[in-house]
Amino acid sequence: MLDVEGVSRSFGGVYAVQNVSLSVAEGEVRAIIGPNGAGKSTLFNLVGGHLTADSGTITYSGRPIDGASAHRRAHDGIATVFQGARIFRGMTARENVMVGAQPWTRHGFVAAALRLPRHRSEERAIREQAEHALERVGLADWADREAESLPLGQQRRLQVARALCSQPRLLLLDEPASGLRAGERTALAELIEDLRAGGLTMLLIEHDVRFVARLADRVTVLDLGQVIAEGTPQEVTSDKRVIKAYIGDEDEHARGH
Amino acid sequence: MTAEVGTVRTVRRRPDAQRAVGLGLGALVAVLTLLAPLVLDRSQLTVYILTGTAAMVTIGVSLLMGYAGQVSLGQAAYYAVGGYTAGLLAVHGTPPLLGLLAAPLVAGGLAGLVGIPILRLRGHYLAFATLAFQLILLAIVGQVDFLGGDIGLQGIPQLSLLGIQLMTAQAYAWVTWVGVAVVLLITRNIIASRPGRGLRALATSETAAESSGVPVTRYKIVVFALSAAFAGLAGGIYAFFIGYLAPGSFPVLLSFQFIVMAVVGGLGTLWGPVVGAVVITLIVQTLNDLGTRPGMPSYASGVFSYAVYAILLVVVLLFLPRGLLPAMADLVRRAFGRGRRAPAAAGTAVTVDDSTTRQPPDSP
The missing domain is CATH 3.40.50.300 (P-loop containing nucleotide triphosphate hydrolases)
Structure with missing residues (x-):
């Protein structure tokens, strides 16, 4: 491969x-x-x-x-988990994982700004996939916490969840x-x-x-x-x-x- | 005694209740905003309209700096581009509404082009590049005759919507604040979406965002263009309302003012820029009145306005580093017995992020 x-x-x-x-x-x-x-x-x-x-x-x-x-x-x-705590600040754990869905989604600024149907259906799929990834790494209960407030071990798992959300x-x-x-x-x-x-x-x-x-x-x-x-x-x-x-x-x- | 006594229970957020409160507050603010022009006098309306145009630009600044972590010290340049686009088209007989629509498009398009080279820069370098762009633009506008040169572009007709000419300041106030609402709505929709999360991610670490599949370069250019388009729309309204444009109307201080408004209100928040624009405008206006009272030295008003930006910025950064709005939200939450602090503003724009400086030397 x-x-x-x-x-x-x-x-x-x-x-x-x-x-x-x-x-x-x-x-x-x-x-x-x-x-x-x-x-x-x-x-x-x-x-x-x-x-x-x-x-x-x-x-x-x-x-x-x-x-x-x-x-x-x-x-x-190809998905990546970095050595440091490369989590995204100012976002919840769930939002961090949702960033991982970029590769298999398409909608851009116009669809988002106008809330077009494509945005709605993709957001639903992203949410589901993120939930799934969070459960897989055992962070489902922490989903709505600020990512930067998590301990290092969980931040590392969060990166794994973000990577999994990309369906690598x-x-x-x-x-x-x-x-x-x-x-x-x-x-x-x-x-x-x-x-x-x-x-x-x-x-x-x-x-x-x-x-x-x-x-x-x-x-x-x-x-x-x-x-x-x-x-x-x-x-x-x-x-x-x-x-x-x-x-x-x-x-x-x-x-x- | 139950087993739960003594265990720490996290307070569950109730999104539905919060949403209802948010919607109610939003509706109240919207109604008050639209009713206000009925009770304001002519000079108050002018302040009201200019607060609205400033809010539009500042929302763009918050999106660009707060959410996406890209600094611009030259936002007034795109305010000017929007103004001149609308003004020039109208002076040459284009229907004013078309001119108003062209203003954000031209400002956004120009920013997109300018962004291609300068968004390769980061932090302070990007700040200086955007500042330099504004200075260059002002210098050029001052030299070009068909833009009116240093004397300015005069005789811009009134805005007309659906064949009805807007003659009253009241009508301009409504157009302006509807514009603010549109800009707020677009920004809100983008923040909580696939591209919005991409922007917020790249503010922390371009490397990690890139690896997650975010097209970092493209997103940075789009958000730069979008924030410029907001400024362009504001500039278009300004041009029709004032009816006269000159390079001197768009000084560098105006760019700084937008940033102070965004920082004071709350960078990386949706409503913070509006709060910032209102607060700063009111304070500057009050001090201006004070400074022009009889008995005051002639330089008083000028000194007051410069001093107020400086002092406010320092005070806010020292005591409310996340801005007025998040601080007020915290206060409200505490009053209702919730211990949870509002999330920190994304980006903390001006700090150079460690991940980008640690990037491999030859990465693009």
Whole structure:
């Protein structure tokens, strides 16, 4: 479903991602792991459409999407959950989720201003879909709260609900567990497992190896912008190069503190 | 003792009751607004009409800055464009009603074109670009003979609707406030809709909005054009009512005034701009009367009007950062025993949002 072929991207002459290739099958949950600075977020931005590659091609559903803008990709069924709390301020949780319906709705300013029939019928469908998405992530009781007043864990789930409201075919998650407390992490993991059981294809960017171990079908390991290993969670966690990359990382951490 | 004692129960909102109260209040305000011209004298009517045109522009400012998070310090430019469009067409024999309809279209269309390049800018840069546009426009208008140059465009005929000429200020007052109602209705409908939610989303984070499928660039241009169209409509009414236009009628201070009105009333609220327009106009008018009393120095009225914008803006930002209307709404809610605060104004327009500054360096 998603093919990344020899993609490179550099910033100021330094490669953030270098000649990375990977292929995600329909229905697969693929984790991308790696130590800090491995190029995970760059890869996420390349697939999401917030960055363009210097070279290489990204194919989605059999079509190259290199030139497509982020909103074009959203319309093609790629939904995104960002690392930070990218919820929309000044809107309720429900309204935040309703924004996610953009890709499969059409009506614009004129239809809205004049309350044309198209606006009415689409709004009804959006409302239903949003309600459904809120229930799925367990936020139905919080729907009319100000989104920014929710705790971080729920804001992350709210982003997932917004993504689900777009009826995505591919869900990109950028370190969804970062900054969450243990209970919130478990709840998020359960949510991702639930989505996986529903057959949703996911690309899960994550720093923590343990978090992806039971969620991912396959794991791609990045280090210094390159793929150093790929396989099942078990294969990858016993790979010498992976262990070295992570231990090296922790050494640097230790030195830094 | 029941099990519920001690548990915190969230107060459920009752949308139906709220809706009924809102509708009742709205109807009352509408009736009073339409009756007011019957009791006002000629000079009061002039103030009444100019409050209405200011409210129209300010509603657009609130939509643009409060909801969509885009700053414009040059809204008076589109007020002028609307005025000159209507005035020029009428002077050359076009039916005044057509001129009035053309005013928002030309202002909105021009803003759409101007918006294509300048809406790539954000925050302070966008503010300066919109300000610069107004200065350039005024300079050009002052030089072009068929626009009347610096002397101004004179002899604009009266507005006529359905063959009846509007000669009285009362009639203008009604046309103006019906216009305000139309602008309010359009804005209300857009805010709670697919494109409206898209606008409110992009105010927080263009990246996240884009990823949710919002065509950010297109939406920004449309909302900029729409707010300019509101200003253009107001300008058209102004042109027919005053009958004379000059570059000096649309100073930069007027643009600032619209922003002060929006901020004082409540940026990112529907009715806030109307409240702001009324409050600011009344205060400025009172101080103006005071400043022109015998015994006052000649510069008093000028100083008063500048000072009042500055002081009001500072006071409101310090004590009522969300504006008068949300503050009053809170007060009413508290009086009825509801602890819930009104939602914060969307956007908080002037702050540069973290997500856009953290964007990848080469993203469009």
